[in-house]
Amino acid sequence: MTEPLVRPKRKNPLSKTRAPLLPQGSRSRTALGLTAAAAEGRFALQVCTDCRAAIYPPRDACPRCLSPRIPFEEVANGGTLLAETTIRTSIDVYFRERMPWRVGVVALDCGPSIVTHLHGDAREGERVRMAFKLDRSGQAVAIALPERDTPNMSDDPEWRELTCDPKFRRVLITDGRNAVGQAMAKALSDAQAGIVFVGLADPWKPFPGEQALRRIERVEIVPLDMTDSVSVDDVAGEIGARVDILINTAEHVRAGGMIERKGLTVAREEIDIRYLGLMRLAQAFGPTLRARGADGINSAAAFVNLLSVYALMNWPAYGAFSATEAACLSAAQSLRAELRPGGVKVMNVFFGPLETEWYQTVPPPKVAPAALAAATVDALRRGLEDVFVGDVAQDIRTRLAVNPKAVERELGS
Amino acid sequence: MVARAPYDGVAVAVPVTVPYRRYSTNTAHWWIGRAVHDVVARAGLRPTDIDGFSVSSFTAGPDTAIGLTQHLGLTPRWLDHVPLGGASGVVALRRAARAVQCGDAEFVICVAGDTNHVDSFRNMLTTFSRFAQDAVYPYGSGGPNAGFALITRHYMKRYGATREDFGRICVAQRTNALSFPHALMKKPLSLGEYLSARAISDPIHLYDCVMPCAGAEAFLVCRQDAARSLHLPAARILGTIERHNAFPDDPIQFRGGWVMDIGELYAMAGIAPGAVDFLQTYDDYPVICMMQIEDLGFCRKGEGAEFIRAHTLTADGSFPHNVSGGQLSVGQAGAAGGYLGLVEALRQLTGTALGAKVAEARIGLVSGFGMITYDRGLASGAVLLAGMDA
Numbered sequence: 001m002t003e004p005l006v007r008p009k010r011k012n013p014l015s016k017t018r019a020p021l022l023p024q025g026s027r028s029r030t031a032l033g034l035t036a037a038a039a040e041g042r043f044a045l046q047v048c049t050d051c052r053a054a055i056y057p058p059r060d061a062c063p064r065c066l067s068p069r070i071p072f073e074e075v076a077n078g079g080t081l082l083a084e085t086t087i088r089t090s091i092d093v094y095f096r097e098r099m100p101w102r103v104g105v106v107a108l109d110c111g112p113s114i115v116t117h118l119h120g121d122a123r124e125g126e127r128v129r130m131a132f133k134l135d136r137s138g139q140a141v142a143i144a145l146p147e148r149d150t151p152n153m154s155d156d157p158e159w160r161e162l163t164c165d166p167k168f169r170r171v172l173i174t175d176g177r178n179a180v181g182q183a184m185a186k187a188l189s190d191a192q193a194g195i196v197f198v199g200l201a202d203p204w205k206p207f208p209g210e211q212a213l214r215r216i217e218r219v220e221i222v223p224l225d226m227t228d229s230v231s232v233d234d235v236a237g238e239i240g241a242r243v244d245i246l247i248n249t250a251e252h253v254r255a256g257g258m259i260e261r262k263g264l265t266v267a268r269e270e271i272d273i274r275y276l277g278l279m280r281l282a283q284a285f286g287p288t289l290r291a292r293g294a295d296g297i298n299s300a301a302a303f304v305n306l307l308s309v310y311a312l313m314n315w316p317a318y319g320a321f322s323a324t325e326a327a328c329l330s331a332a333q334s335l336r337a338e339l340r341p342g343g344v345k346v347m348n349v350f351f352g353p354l355e356t357e358w359y360q361t362v363p364p365p366k367v368a369p370a371a372l373a374a375a376t377v378d379a380l381r382r383g384l385e386d387v388f389v390g391d392v393a394q395d396i397r398t399r400l401a402v403n404p405k406a407v408e409r410e411l412g413s
Numbered sequence: 414m415v416a417r418a419p420y421d422g423v424a425v426a427v428p429v430t431v432p433y434r435r436y437s438t439n440t441a442h443w444w445i446g447r448a449v450h451d452v453v454a455r456a457g458l459r460p461t462d463i464d465g466f467s468v469s470s471f472t473a474g475p476d477t478a479i480g481l482t483q484h485l486g487l488t489p490r491w492l493d494h495v496p497l498g499g500a501s502g503v504v505a506l507r508r509a510a511r512a513v514q515c516g517d518a519e520f521v522i523c524v525a526g527d528t529n530h531v532d533s534f535r536n537m538l539t540t541f542s543r544f545a546q547d548a549v550y551p552y553g554s555g556g557p558n559a560g561f562a563l564i565t566r567h568y569m570k571r572y573g574a575t576r577e578d579f580g581r582i583c584v585a586q587r588t589n590a591l592s593f594p595h596a597l598m599k600k601p602l603s604l605g606e607y608l609s610a611r612a613i614s615d616p617i618h619l620y621d622c623v624m625p626c627a628g629a630e631a632f633l634v635c636r637q638d639a640a641r642s643l644h645l646p647a648a649r650i651l652g653t654i655e656r657h658n659a660f661p662d663d664p665i666q667f668r669g670g671w672v673m674d675i676g677e678l679y680a681m682a683g684i685a686p687g688a689v690d691f692l693q694t695y696d697d698y699p700v701i702c703m704m705q706i707e708d709l710g711f712c713r714k715g716e717g718a719e720f721i722r723a724h725t726l727t728a729d730g731s732f733p734h735n736v737s738g739g740q741l742s743v744g745q746a747g748a749a750g751g752y753l754g755l756v757e758a759l760r761q762l763t764g765t766a767l768g769a770k771v772a773e774a775r776i777g778l779v780s781g782f783g784m785i786t787y788d789r790g791l792a793s794g795a796v797l798l799a800g801m802d803a
Contacts, residue, residue, distance in 0.1 A: 023551050024539060031547040057548035057787055063661065082665050083570070085555070085562035087614045091535045092554030101553040105563045105788060107664040115552050115563075115788055124566075141551050 020293030021094040025137030033072040034140035038132035039385035043077040056112040079106040116142040133162035136343030163383035164301035169244035181249035187373035199224025226277035236284035253358035257319030290342030309393040352392025424640035424647035427633040428759035437627030441473040444526035448629035465518030467493040469501035469525035469748035491518035498783030501751035503794035509634040526629030527747025542786035562614040574718035579699035580607040585726035590738025593768030597744040628746030646763035652681030655794035670793035671708040691733035693754030695782040728769035
């Protein structure tokens with residue numbers, strides 16, 4: 001049984017904030033195949049193309065037939081926990097302050113044995129489900145979960161160390177004026193976030209959905225203009241030390257490519273809101289997020305970017321917009337590396353056309369704002385790093401893995 | 414399969430232990446150099462007589478055996494580097510014996526030495542192997558304690574061994590160590606103290622763990638006639654085996670590579686386990702001692718605990734085991750831990766024991782085990798040694 005988390009008390013402002021430490025993050029290049037799988041929540045091992053043996057730890061030759069053809073593939077994640085131990089002393093500073101720590105060895109149904117972190121409800125001798133997760137260092141680690149869900153299981157300390165569960169964490173949603181921001185506020189409130197700060201530029205201006213937004217439990221409106229560095233800095237100065245998860249919902253979607261969109265005004269706005277807005281958030285909130293990665297139950301956990309999947313490959317119908325999104329993606333990769341010393345994840349949530357007015361002319365399938373918000377909460381709970389929401393985003397993701405040139409041609413036809 | 418050639422004519426002599434220290438400000442090169450110096454001096458040789466050199470060390474990096482030749486001023490015509498941890502002693506001896514037997518070298522010094530700086534153990538664990546880096550260290554960083562805790566826990570469940578059984582091994586070794594001048598652990602240990610010690614990584618408790626330290630061990634391999642003319646008391650090799658990565662499909666380790674070759678070991682020697690006067694197992698954790706007692710043929714698989722309950726394991730007991738106290742009481746000086754049992758066996762067989770003596774020690778069995786690169790020890794080896802007169 002997992003002991004349910006207790007809502008943390010208000011922090012004594014004089015007490016020292018524990019400096020974030022990381023578990024060892026160095027891996028062989030081959031082992032980064034596990035990191036790629038964990039980033040998207042897949043359980044993948046190397047599987048030999050020639051003899052079909054599943055392989056672990058990651059290798060560069062099949063230990064059964066010596067074949068060099070051993071790509072990562074999704075495999076069955078069931079297994080049996082053969083033995084467990086509770087580590088009470090560790091030479092590593094990260095684990096030292098988290099003792100005692102349970103680990104075990106699981107015989108996987110697909111073949112190999114795996115040394116793994118243990119969820120508190122995984123029992124020796126019993127069946128378990130395995131998952132690869134990104135630990136605080138950003139690298140993949142395995143964790144064994146009980147075969148069936150148990151009460152409060154997401155509150156388990158070893159599990160929570162690998163996830164960004166919003167429960168009791170305080171969230172900032174940067175723009176509540178749009179449908180996505182409002183859906184996000186509702187979803188995070190429902191996910192038991194401690195406080196849901198919602199940013200509004202010019203809060204006195206009425207907007208659709210305003211009453212419903214203000215009625216959501218634990219929502220606190222903050223005046224936040226993403227195009228104004230002073231405004232972003234002011235908000236960070238006021239609530240920055242209480243923001244554990246930042247979700248950037250600022251959007252600016254306009255159709256048109258490089259030639260047909262006349263002038264630079266729209267492009268400048270786009271870049272100001274999206275790319276420079278991201279940079280303003282990073283500079284204002286980043287240092288505090290990074291310093292608060294080990295700050296108790298409601299430690300800083302994630303910086304969430306909502307990105308058009310066309311950040312990955314330009315869609316000329318929305319060509320200039322796609323280019324700005326690509327700039328945001330590139331910036332997010334930098335931010336990811338910069339926040340990693342704090343153990344704070346940068347999560348990129350990719351989506352195709354949304355069910356909103358700016359994609360009015362685009363045929364379905366489209367993603368409803370509530371679905372995007374639900375997928376974001378799910379990804380936070382699972383500690384993912386790259387999430388593809390909806391059919392279009394997943395389609396693009398799959399096709400890019402096969403032939404990026406084909407995607408370029410097809411999107412441009 | 415072709416039968417292995419015997420090791421006729423080979424002598425193993427001049428067992429040297431450089432007294433261990435918990436922490437050392439010296440380098441591995443200093444410890445290795447000191448051991449080589451002592452072998453040369455006690456053998457009555459000059460450094461230029463040494464034409465074969467075998468080194469094991471975790472902390473001599475970035476140097477290997479070749480760098481050490483220049484460091485120590487040796488000009489060998491046969492050189493070996495044996496990075497096999499707890500199996501280093503047996504494997505170094507096997508190779509050196511063939512070199513001497515075949516005339517590739519006349520006087521081979523086999524040496525293992527490591528230093529222990531304040532943080533060298535931690536540094537070694539983080540970079541011990543690629544599998545450790547990728548698939549073990551990030552899981553709690555419990556080091557070997559956690560890995561062997563899993564093996565121990567599984568063994569206890571599978572075969573019904575108890576902490577008391579492991580305690581008997583540790584307590585007997587401490588008794589043996591009390592008269593061994595180089596042991597770092599100098600206080601007696603009772604079974605009660607063993608059982609009430611603090612948990613390290615369940616079911617591993619404090620006295621199941623070796624203490625990392627600095628030290629060196631060495632011996633000389635040469636022809637028996639050379640040993641005689643130098644008036645060196647020596648032992649001879651009745652048989653020896655090694656095996657690596659045995660039973661890779663066992664989901665968790667409960668046996669070692671000895672199982673694959675043990676019949677051949679005794680067949681080469683022409684003896685049965687009952688003829689062995691004392692056993693030197695590799696004792697990084699007591700469960701591994703128990704596995705060796707089974708896998709080396711002293712009882713059947715799973716009956717190790719019962720065997721231990723039926724015997725006394727002190728040097729004067731019914732089954733003398735790790736008679737200088739083993740690593741559990743002497744300390745684990747890195748790769749020298751893989752030499753400790755062998756060097757002590759040589760002292761017992763040549764009548765030069767420093768502490769407890771096994772009465773009428775004629776045949777000793779020394780076993781090596783090493784290199785947990787992922788979830789199990791990969792290297793194993795064993796050698797049956799006899800005194801020259803036995």
